[in-house]
Amino acid sequence: MTNSVDAPDAAEYDVVVVGAGPVGENVADRARAAGLTTAVVENELIGGECSYWACMPSKALLRPVTARADARRVPGLRQAVRGPLDAAEVFAHRDSYASHWKDDGQVSWLESIGVDIHRGRGRLDGPRKVTVEAPSGERYTLTARHAVAVCTGSRAAVPDLPGVAGASPWTSREATSAGKAPDRLVVVGGGVVAVEMATAWQALGSRVTLLVRGNGLLARMEPFAGELVAEALTEAGATVRTGISVAAVERGEGGGPVTVILGGGERIEADEVLFATGRAPRTDDVGLDTVGLKPGSWLEVDESCRVKGQDWLYAVGDVNHRALMTHEGKYQARVAGAAIAARAHGEPLDTAPWGAHSATADHAAVPQVVFTDPEAASVGLTLAEAEATGRRVRAVDHDMASVSGAGLYADGYRGRARMVVDLDRETVLGVTFVGPGVAELLHSATVAVAGEVPIPRLWHAVPAYPTISEVWLRLLEAYRG
Amino acid sequence: MTNSVDAPDAAEYDVVVVGAGPVGENVADRARAAGLTTAVVENELIGGECSYWACMPSKALLRPVTARADARRVPGLRQAVRGPLDAAEVFAHRDSYASHWKDDGQVSWLESIGVDIHRGRGRLDGPRKVTVEAPSGERYTLTARHAVAVCTGSRAAVPDLPGVAGASPWTSREATSAGKAPDRLVVVGGGVVAVEMATAWQALGSRVTLLVRGNGLLARMEPFAGELVAEALTEAGATVRTGISVAAVERGEGGGPVTVILGGGERIEADEVLFATGRAPRTDDVGLDTVGLKPGSWLEVDESCRVKGQDWLYAVGDVNHRALMTHEGKYQARVAGAAIAARAHGEPLDTAPWGAHSATADHAAVPQVVFTDPEAASVGLTLAEAEATGRRVRAVDHDMASVSGAGLYADGYRGRARMVVDLDRETVLGVTFVGPGVAELLHSATVAVAGEVPIPRLWHAVPAYPTISEVWLRLLEAYRG
16 A cells, blocks of 8 residues: 555545655554654655755765774774775765665655655645645645644754855765765865764865864854864864955856955955854745745744644644654654644643653754764753743863773773752753763753652762763762862 | 771771671761761772672673674674784783772772771671781771671682682682683583683683573573573673583692583583682671671671661671672762761661662662673663562563664664563553663663652653664554554
8 A cells, every 4th residue: 555645626634734754654554553644745855854965865975984083092992993984885874774765665665654644845825724835836735723833943054154155065964975075175164064074084085174163162062062073173284264254256157166265355365165053944835825934934932832822733843843862853843743632533632841741852952963073062051041931050171081981981981071050940051061982971951850850869870880971970070069 | 188097906887897898888988978987898809809800800701792792783893803803902901991900909099098007817806896807917896986898798609519719610719700701611500600701701712601590591680681691691602501510620639620510420621620619708707706796707797888776887788798809899889878977977877768768779670780792781670570479460562673773773683672661650660671782771761660760750761773772662562452
C-alpha cells in the first residue's frame, strides 16, 4: 500500500501538516497515534533540512575531525594517528548519512504509520483549508477538520549585499553537501553553522578564514565557549577575525575565485564563500495572508504551539522562532501533536509549566551541542540571561583540566564548565561544558535543569570515577564554597 | 609547614581517620572544613588503592584501547589507525598517572588543609583510641574526642587453592602496575577488574584467556552488558570461557610459566595468572577486637556510616561493604564527614532518605562505568533487583544501533540500553547503557534516578540532536508504548 496521493480533487483529513521535515513528521506521527487522519504536504524531500542539509551530513563531516583530535591526545595512540583524513571516504559516508538525498526511507516510515503524503507546495487558503500545488502544476484543496500545522522551517538568511546574488555563495546547504574541499573558504558568521563548517572544512583540506561581525564566536553561549573554540580553530590553522563587516562580494561571470570585500575596503580572495549569518522563516509562500497573517514573518504561538488568534492553526519548529534546533522542533511536535489530539477529542489540556501540552523547555531547558573541537555544550540560561530575568543567581566555574577523568580522556585537556544557580530555589538554571568529549555529558545537565532537581539532591547524584562527569562534583563544591 | 608528625608520646584530635585513601582523605577534608582537628594514619601510600593500583592506572591503560577502537569505527579516519598501541608510551603515561607510586602530591594537599599525617599502622585500642605503630617500630596513641573513622578499604581476595601462594599470581595491583605485557595471561574472574584488565592486556600484546566461574561476565549488571563485552573481547582475540572452576595453580620454583589446572583436570599454561575474584575487607589488623568487633569482618553501618552499636566509630568506603567503588566511598566520606561534624557540634542530623547525613544513593543510585570496549555503564537497580524489591516494575529496552547519534559516533554501532521504571511512582529505578561512548552519558541517568525525576518530566529533558543521548527519547517512547 502506498499513501503517496495522486492529486485528488479534494480531500478531508483531521489534521493537515504543511512541511514534512522532522518536525512535521513528528506532528503527523503524534496525530496518527491519537487516531486522527493525517496528511503531510511537502514540496522538497520528506525528512527536511536536518536529514539532508544540516544535522546528519554536518555531523558526518565533523565526527572524523573530533575523533581524530581525541585520538591524537591519547598517549600510546597519538603517534598512530598522524595522517590527514581520507576526505573521499568522509564524503561517501556523509552521502550515505544524507541518504544520497533520496527520501524513500522517510516515505516508507510515514506510509507505515498511515500518514498520507501530498507532494507539492502547500498553502493556506483560509481557515482549515490547504491548497496543494503539485509538481505537475495541478492544484487541489485539502480540508482539515481539526488542525493545520505549519512546519516549513527556515532557510539560510543571506544578507543582501552588492554582488552576493551573482557570486553563488554557499549556505548551510552547500557547506554540508559539497563533495570537494575548496582550497580557500571564507566563512561569514560566528554562530553554530559557521564554527562547525569552519572546523569541518579546515580539517578536510581548506584554508578557512572566519569573518565574524561581533566580538567573538558563539555569542549565544557563555563567553568562554567561543573563546575556546576560536583558540582551537586558530591552532588548527584557520584564521579567525572578529569585528569584521562584509560590504560586498565579487565573482566573475565565468566563475573562478570569489572576492569578499570588507567594510574598510580590504579584499579577501577565496574559492568559495559561506554565509552562515542566520535563518529566515520559510513562511513567505504558505498563504499566511489568507488567514490575516503576514507572509514571511515568524509565527507567534502559545505554549502548545498554537498560533495566537487562530484556534485551528499551529506553527511548530523553526517557524515559531522559539528555539531553532531540530531536537527542540521535535519536542514541540510531540507537545503540539498531543495538544491537537486532546482538543480534537475534547479532552482537557495540561498547559501548566512542564505539563504535557506545554513546550516549557523552549524557555528553560534548550540543550545545544556544537560539534567542534573542543565540543561546546549548553542547556538552559547563561549567566547573562539568568541575570536578565531579575532572579537572584550565581554562577560557579570550574577548569575541567583539573578533573581526573578529563585528563585521562585527553592528555593536556583544556575545557571549562559553568553552572548557573537560582539562589532562592536552589535549582540549576543553566550549565555549559566546553571541552573534548562533553557532548554526551550535556544530558545530565538537561535532566537537572528540566527536572528542577534541587542542589542538595544533586549531591546524591554521584559521578562515576574517573569520568569527565566528575566536573559536577567540582561545580557543587565550588557552589558550596 | 609540614603536618607529617614524628611519633609523639600521645596526641589528641577531634577526629582520627585510619586509612588515607580517597575515602579517608575526604572524611578528613570534611571534618577539617567543619573546624575539627583531624589526623590520618596510613601505613602505605597516601592516596590509596585508587591512585596507585586501581582507577587511575587502570583507566590510563584502558583509554588508549577504547580511543583506538572508537577511531577505527570512524569513516575517513579508520584507515589511519591501523597499527598497534605504543605500549611503552602507554606504560609511561600510566606511571605518570600513578604519580610514579609516590604520594608527595597527596601529602601536600592534606598539609594544605591542615590535616596531620601519621605514618604507620593504625589500630583501635578501645573506644576513641588509636595506636600508631610507626615504621621505626615505635608506638604511640592518638585519642579522638569525637570520632574514629576506619577507611582501610579492601584487598584482592585470592582463593586459597593448591599452589596459588607459591605461584605469585597477579592481583589488581600487579595488573595495573606491570610494565610489560606477558605473552599469555590467564584472568580468573568475570567482574569489572577481570574484564577491564583482560581488555587492556589483550590490546597491549598479551593473549588473554578469561576463566569465568558463572554463566557470563559482569554478573551484577543487566545480562546484555556481559554478553556484549564478551562478544567484543572474543573479537579482539581473547578467549572467554564460562562455567569454569579453577582447581589449582602450579609454577616452578625458579619462575617460568604458570599452569592453571581446571576442575576437570585440563591444564592451561600461561606466563601470568591474574586472580580478579573479589575483594576482602582490610580489617584484620585494625584492632576491631578491642571494641568488640570481629577482625577481618565487613563493618555494618547505618545511613551516616556509623558502626552499629558504637556512637564514636565510623566505617567508610569499601570496609562497610555498601558499594565497593571509589566514587561511592568518597560520597560516603562526604556524608560521614558531615555527620561527624554535626554530632561534634551538637547540631541536628538529617538522616531521612536523601538527607545531608544519609548515604541513600548507596542503595538506590550507585553508578558504575566499566571502561571496556564497548563501555558498560549502569546506575540504580537492574530489572532483577527491582523485581526483588516487590515493587511493580517494568523494563524497556532499546537497540542503540538505531539511534542516529550513535551511528554517527561509530559506524556499525552495537549497543543496548535498558530503563527500569517503578510503575506506581513513575520514576526511573535503574538504567543501563552498553556501547561505545556511553561513559559520560551515564550521569544523565544518575541524575534522573537520584533526583527521582518523574517520567512525565523526563519528556521535557530533550536530548540534543544528534547525540547518543537521544536513546533517552527512544526509551521514553518504548515505555509509553
